[in-house]
Amino acid sequence: MRCRASKRMIVNDVEFCLRMARALLPTRPQKAATFVNRALAETVDARLRFLVLPTLSMIEHYDIEAADRWLDRALKYREARRADRLPPH
Numbered sequence: 001m002r003c004r005a006s007k008r009m010i011v012n013d014v015e016f017c018l019r020m021a022r023a024l025l026p027t028r029p030q031k032a033a034t035f036v037n038r039a040l041a042e043t044v045d046a047r048l049r050f051l052v053l054p055t056l057s058m059i060e061h062y063d064i065e066a067a068d069r070w071l072d073r074a075l076k077y078r079e080a081r082r083a084d085r086l087p088p089h
Contacts (some may be wrong), residue, residue, distance in 0.1 A: 014037055014042045015078050018052070022071045025064055033059045033068075 017039035024032040036055050043049060053075040058067035 014039050014048070015075070018071060018075055018078065021055070022068065022075065023070065025059075025068055029059050029062070029067070036071075045081075048074060048077060056066065064065060 009049075017035040021032040021035035021039070024035065033056055036052060036059070038051055040049060043052075050068060055067045055070040055074070058064070058070060
């Protein structure tokens with residue numbers, strides 16, 4: 001019997017922060033900004049930083065829809081990177 005543990009997704013700190021920021025963004029944008037800052041502090045991935053950094057600017061300008069779009073892009077990028085690392089099933 002094959003172990004199915006490889007199919008389970010493990011969420012790291014950066015992804016947790018990004019997901020929390022996206023969940024908090026509509027109702028508590030300043031708290032979401034805190035999680036975005038934590039994600040920026042945790043990552044060394046330049047592409048991810050490029051996708052996350054505009055989110056803070058959008059939150060400061062109270063453009064919640066644009067901030068949400070930037071967070072979605074960042075999460076899609078993380079998912080694509082993680083998919084490349086998973087062994088084939």
